[in-house]
Amino acid sequence: MKQYNTEIISVGTELLLGHITNTDTRDVAEMLSRIGINVRYQTVVGDNPGRLRDCVEIAKGRADILITTGGLGPTCDDLTKQILAEAFGLPLVESQSERESLYNYLHPDRPFTPNNFQQALIPEGATIFHNLWGTAPGCAFEKEGKIVLMLPGPPNECVPMFREYGIPYLRRLSQEQIVSHSVRIFGIGESGVDQMFRDEMNAMSNPSMAPYAKECDCLLQITAKAKSEAEAEAMMAPVIAHVKERLGEYVYGMDIESVEEAVLPLLNEKGLFFAAAESCTGGDIARRITEIPGASTVFLGGCVTYTNEAKARLLGIDPALIEENGAVSYPVAKAMAERVRSITGADIGVGVTGLAGPDGDGVHPVGTVFVSVAVEGETFVRQLSLGEKRTRSFIRRMAGNHIFDMMRRWLTGLPVV
């Protein structure tokens, strides 16, 4: 069985100079790994014909599949198609259908610019990936024993195009299924997880297991290769069961990206709603839950009370309570969760007040956060010390993780604080 190795080449001076983040490579790589195609190398090169040519030569020498992202658009420095066509000795020819689509796409409400039409040029004989999400078409061809795919750079075009056209185009190559599951963990770090399973991991090859650190939590990735998905799943099942058993309450979910994704179905199951009163997280808890489609069945809304006055006006918190204890305090956190719960009529109210930095309040160090969860008859408060050296965005995200973790614990009958 042939093992196809892939190199992803991202073209763009804006990537090279760090003006934008390369999310395309991540998304393309992730989709490839799901159909059992290995990514061996990723390369980023600027809008420079000579250096792109050199990168293509290196890639031809070490990969079977070359996937490019970027450099297909209408601006003057877009050159990927020219270089790739040249590297494989193919002329560029104008696609009549792409020219027409471009005309129709641009016509009604966008300014018409003649440079848009160079996007209709396609290497001769290539399969066209018609772009339903933007203007530049992608394409694919096979030559000299290599498979070449070209995708546009903007992530909201690259990702759906690779999913809709690229993956089906490549799927026929792979007889092997690679299946992967991630066990998501909160409350114990990557280093602790690594130590816990190190000997086992060293002794494993298929399935394999590896810990990864995320910004505010970590995961154990378990991967198996087999002839079929079912076989791969069967190989992983006992490993997953063992891992979940050992990690116990630290496991918040499987194959999800965040604690809030674990909380949403738990609330749905029980038919419960929550509401949030946020100070230092500034709306991030609300944003995180509402980033998930369907949040309206579990989230009523809430208040962002960034100032003391807002805490009084929006939540009706007694200014004397803040005066006495300070805004960053156990009683204020407790009152925030309880007040937002009663004002909105939610089943669960959550509250966050703390110092996300960079400035402190002269009393507590930066990173001090009180997080609270109020349910019928009981309010739980955790005091967190998230570290003075941490960034504002880390502190806000971690505070949110604690809120969702406390909800998860309460909803599954685990101790909350």
Added chain:
Amino acid sequence: MKQYNTEIISVGTELLLGHITNTDTRDVAEMLSRIGINVRYQTVVGDNPGRLRDCVEIAKGRADILITTGGLGPTCDDLTKQILAEAFGLPLVESQSERESLYNYLHPDRPFTPNNFQQALIPEGATIFHNLWGTAPGCAFEKEGKIVLMLPGPPNECVPMFREYGIPYLRRLSQEQIVSHSVRIFGIGESGVDQMFRDEMNAMSNPSMAPYAKECDCLLQITAKAKSEAEAEAMMAPVIAHVKERLGEYVYGMDIESVEEAVLPLLNEKGLFFAAAESCTGGDIARRITEIPGASTVFLGGCVTYTNEAKARLLGIDPALIEENGAVSYPVAKAMAERVRSITGADIGVGVTGLAGPDGDGVHPVGTVFVSVAVEGETFVRQLSLGEKRTRSFIRRMAGNHIFDMMRRWLTGLPVV
């Protein structure tokens, strides 16, 4: 004057398989370009000794400076130091001071694991970059005419370490200053900007100018190289003035990352506060403004009213108004901005209600959003059609951009809708 070219090699199977996004490369590249050092290539390779060795050989052949990120940590697959030391014929020796620091760092509140100590191994003679943000030290050495820097992978360690140690280490190499400014644009796309300035851009070399698309806006990057920063600035000044003149009201700022960064100082100047009532953005407007340190001098807080009930309970919006017009409507958007303004006592109230998808409401297509800004005596409402094919997160971000753009326009005396 020697021109130093850099290759950044990121090591990590988790990057290669797309489990995490490579933000380190972006941040390191951006800092390098500010001190006039070119990044020519970026490569990502997995935790595989042979392939990392090959990448290092290629990089030695085409770059003067090799910067690695990742693979310095305590887990078993961290191998960057070994391979780089070997590639340059240097033995690894244990640093006594790093061993002690590791012990002190790990001791008080973290689980002690023996594998942590392999992080104290350093290529002989290398300059140690002591890690104040985590456990794995970085390092730098010069050999065979090449300069090698190694940085840890986690972004909250990599970035400050490169800023504090890497940049000063490299700064002595560069006699040339590259200075760059970005003119940030909202309301006209990259393709339109490209068309507007294409002939000029083609005729320019130093300073140079290029348009870049961001997710929900775009920018023109103007860059000059000179012996001094002052000289580079002087070269760019007339170009910047010309560009700002031609783009006019579409320019929302210089060298900032988002419209909200333009709004914050405008509010501060006038001593005004705003408050937000959010439905489909779900707290994202509040989050965005409070992501900026110092937001408490311009932002009071607000309400996330994700359900109709929350709109009534938290904002006191008449349920009959929603009944009559639907939650996604001009009158409801108007009422949200006005109500949050009066409840909080803010100078400006903003409101957003719309369909971020994936599901519609049977009346409007996904992407329909009403955004509103209420000030003393007047309320402005924009109806947006952000596109049925757009993602939920694009629609939310774009709606927020419109809110901040409307505030910017009102604060600077431009027409708001």
